[in-house]
Amino acid sequence: MVDITPADAVPPAEVAEVELYHPHSWWTKYVFSQDAKVIAIQYSATATAIGLVALVLSWLMRLQLGFPGTFDFITPEAYYQFITMHGMIMVIYLLTALFLGGFGNYLIPLMVGARDMVFPYVNMLSYWIYLLAVLVLVSSFFAPGGPTGAGWTLYPPQAIMTGTPGGQDWGIMLMLVSLILFIIGFTMGGLNYVVTVLQGRTRGMTLMRLPLTVWGIFTATVMALLAFPALFVACVMMLFDRALGTSFFMPAIVEMGEQLQHNGGSPILFQHLFWFFGHPEVYIVALPAFGIVSDLISTHARKNIFGYRMMVWAIVAIGALSFLVWAHHMYVSGMHPYFGFFFATTTLIIAVPTAIKVYNWVLTLWRGDIHLTIPMLFALAFIVTFVNGGLTGLFLGNVVVDVPLSDTMFVVAHFHMVMGVAPIIVIFGAIYHWYPKVTGRMLNETLGRFHFWVTFLGAYLIFFPMHYLGLMGVPRRYNELTDMAIMTESAHHLNSFISIMAFIVGFAQMVFLFNLIWSIRHGREAGGNPWRATTLEWQTPETPPAHGNFGKELPIVYRWAYDYSVPGAKEDFIPQNVPGSFGPSREPA
Amino acid sequence: MAVALVLVLVVVGSVLFHFLSPWWWTPIASNWDYIDNTIIITFWITGVVFAAVVLFMAYCIFRFRHREGSQAAYEPENKRLESWLTIVTALGVTALLVPGLFVWNRFVSVPGDATVVEVIGQQWQWSFRLPGKDGKLGTSDTRDVSAENPLGVMPKDPNGQDDVVVEAADLHLPVGKPVKMLLRSIDVLHDFYVPEFRAKMDMIPGSVTYFWFTPTKTGTFQVLCAELCGQGHPMMHGVVMVDSQEDYLAWLGQQQTFAQLSAPQQTGSAE
Numbered sequence: 001m002v003d004i005t006p007a008d009a010v011p012p013a014e015v016a017e018v019e020l021y022h023p024h025s026w027w028t029k030y031v032f033s034q035d036a037k038v039i040a041i042q043y044s045a046t047a048t049a050i051g052l053v054a055l056v057l058s059w060l061m062r063l064q065l066g067f068p069g070t071f072d073f074i075t076p077e078a079y080y081q082f083i084t085m086h087g088m089i090m091v092i093y094l095l096t097a098l099f100l101g102g103f104g105n106y107l108i109p110l111m112v113g114a115r116d117m118v119f120p121y122v123n124m125l126s127y128w129i130y131l132l133a134v135l136v137l138v139s140s141f142f143a144p145g146g147p148t149g150a151g152w153t154l155y156p157p158q159a160i161m162t163g164t165p166g167g168q169d170w171g172i173m174l175m176l177v178s179l180i181l182f183i184i185g186f187t188m189g190g191l192n193y194v195v196t197v198l199q200g201r202t203r204g205m206t207l208m209r210l211p212l213t214v215w216g217i218f219t220a221t222v223m224a225l226l227a228f229p230a231l232f233v234a235c236v237m238m239l240f241d242r243a244l245g246t247s248f249f250m251p252a253i254v255e256m257g258e259q260l261q262h263n264g265g266s267p268i269l270f271q272h273l274f275w276f277f278g279h280p281e282v283y284i285v286a287l288p289a290f291g292i293v294s295d296l297i298s299t300h301a302r303k304n305i306f307g308y309r310m311m312v313w314a315i316v317a318i319g320a321l322s323f324l325v326w327a328h329h330m331y332v333s334g335m336h337p338y339f340g341f342f343f344a345t346t347t348l349i350i351a352v353p354t355a356i357k358v359y360n361w362v363l364t365l366w367r368g369d370i371h372l373t374i375p376m377l378f379a380l381a382f383i384v385t386f387v388n389g390g391l392t393g394l395f396l397g398n399v400v401v402d403v404p405l406s407d408t409m410f411v412v413a414h415f416h417m418v419m420g421v422a423p424i425i426v427i428f429g430a431i432y433h434w435y436p437k438v439t440g441r442m443l444n445e446t447l448g449r450f451h452f453w454v455t456f457l458g459a460y461l462i463f464f465p466m467h468y469l470g471l472m473g474v475p476r477r478y479n480e481l482t483d484m485a486i487m488t489e490s491a492h493h494l495n496s497f498i499s500i501m502a503f504i505v506g507f508a509q510m511v512f513l514f515n516l517i518w519s520i521r522h523g524r525e526a527g528g529n530p531w532r533a534t535t536l537e538w539q540t541p542e543t544p545p546a547h548g549n550f551g552k553e554l555p556i557v558y559r560w561a562y563d564y565s566v567p568g569a570k571e572d573f574i575p576q577n578v579p580g581s582f583g584p585s586r587e588p589a
Numbered sequence: 590m591a592v593a594l595v596l597v598l599v600v601v602g603s604v605l606f607h608f609l610s611p612w613w614w615t616p617i618a619s620n621w622d623y624i625d626n627t628i629i630i631t632f633w634i635t636g637v638v639f640a641a642v643v644l645f646m647a648y649c650i651f652r653f654r655h656r657e658g659s660q661a662a663y664e665p666e667n668k669r670l671e672s673w674l675t676i677v678t679a680l681g682v683t684a685l686l687v688p689g690l691f692v693w694n695r696f697v698s699v700p701g702d703a704t705v706v707e708v709i710g711q712q713w714q715w716s717f718r719l720p721g722k723d724g725k726l727g728t729s730d731t732r733d734v735s736a737e738n739p740l741g742v743m744p745k746d747p748n749g750q751d752d753v754v755v756e757a758a759d760l761h762l763p764v765g766k767p768v769k770m771l772l773r774s775i776d777v778l779h780d781f782y783v784p785e786f787r788a789k790m791d792m793i794p795g796s797v798t799y800f801w802f803t804p805t806k807t808g809t810f811q812v813l814c815a816e817l818c819g820q821g822h823p824m825m826h827g828v829v830m831v832d833s834q835e836d837y838l839a840w841l842g843q844q845q846t847f848a849q850l851s852a853p854q855q856t857g858s859a860e
Contacts, residue, residue: 304664367653398689404788475815
């Protein structure tokens, strides 16, 4: 193993530091702040707030599915509006915003040893445009006709026709405008994250010394910058179809006996554009989770992450491959069937780097010194749920197996497990892990353990059995399953059970929210580095870190992020900014 | 300790659920038991991997849990182990993909003797069209759809005159004969899905899509729409009856052709 960055070699500073913008008033410090840490909290709070709306919507749809006919106010229109808004909020406005806008903003500058993002003003604008996008989305609940009920995939032609809630009212227009705003806001933030990782690292922080959290967020951001434009143009084109009567996605159509004016458009073109964005989007959510969970496991098992270089290359390989698999969402869309051979092959190839990541996580546990802290519990639960959800992806990715399972509850169970439960469990683990840095206090342990067990086991009990409903043939996006010939009586009971579990898991999140707020004042004092971690964010002079992060002198990095339990060292961790060699260096070059 | 135990229980519980729970696929009624077999192979391979990974984790948590004075090993990489795992994974994935692609090839290769049936979806009902004695379907166009011509058959196409039109009623199919379903929509996306046949495909306005299968059991099967098509989506049921050859011919004899339906003065008395 050639070590190209020996522990003591640190390149000299080439560029003088630029003075940061210093806030003068309460407004510029806490509201229109240019500090990435404040922006991160603004992003996270907004995402959590809108996420709560999505949680309530999921309860409403589970009420309908579990106890059909009991709740009259859940009309078919309302049901479709609930599922659409639930999906859209969770994927875009919660997961994407929280991982990149929330964790990205907080962790990138701190972890790479920068004082802030490189373009703080644009970073601030990014948040405010995101907030505007959320407000436009929320406004559709109050618009005439209500929000769109087109499904989160917004497939035309139905998305802009009268048979769909919001199709000929304001709903779909507000949805498209909100997405366009979101993408504009995200692009401003995303450019910041990428440039900060590439240009803002402190001395000695080579790319191969970055914590995997940064690698995950960085790669996800590059992907998002490449993928979101496809959604952007799809939204603009559909907006034109709806508002100006163009026919990008609209062929000749007879709607309820009446010939529409559209002609010659291609509904399937929208699906290609949507999934060219939509599949990378899965990994835009997953890669930050991969990165974060690697750091949680390493820190709390007191052991270096196993196969760091392989982990980095796996992240990059998954990011690249994820642009070549989009049409596996379209095996039964009516596209040319020969595409199936290509996309099934690329899709199953992606399983290899993903499996390598899983192996390296569990091999990090091997001969570790495992502290079962709450962040560690969530990291372990992530592996279980992600492996489960990832493996069912091998069903759906294998084109012919997808044919009977596509558009059934199997798909719903699969993607909730793999990109709902698994990443959200990582978010929880990450919050328990970094909350002490953000607030200076620990989250309550008892409430945390309660939250963990109910969330992990409850979510597993919701989504594991749901696969079997799909195998039975129960279609997704049905508000009414009562006269379904294939469904046995017991299958309806299973549906009620799933609904009850959904309520229990949902209430556990209220406990978590209470813990978040209560611990700000009443939590145990954390100190600067409660987990005895190596990465730079734990080495700041103040906790919470002040504006500028690192006081007078930026830290200098002498080693990789995973020097845990180094033989011969006094303690079982050596922070990245501690110089000196402890026996022969085994840091991978 | 408790954590390791719970992980073991998750594996044991999942396996028991898989084998003991009453929820499983509906009995197959088509030739696509190839697909079912591929699903079974996938269940075995993925199930073994899931159990192995989670049980290994449980063992690590039990064996290497923190105790006073314990220290982790320091091992950044292990090239041999990483290569082996990569190779084994690649083999496992290949074992899934290769049979899958063989069956897909079968799925997309329609046998030459398959008879043609056209399915037309619209919000929110199913209609069908079968070629008449000439064995050919007449061309169709959404622009030709009207109250008198609900399926948009081109009136001037002589091939279409003897087409059997089944508007918003049950479809009958003869058992044991391969059939190519031509799928068409006149408004939004739909998807013709009969769980017992295992096959499904979206229908797109402006295009004609297809799949094929051979019904292997007589009986009545429910048609579901499997692509969100507006608020009536869950109500868009239909019926396919798979008949013996005699029953099928008897049903076919009662159906009307496009030409008969287009001559309103002869059937007007029914109003």
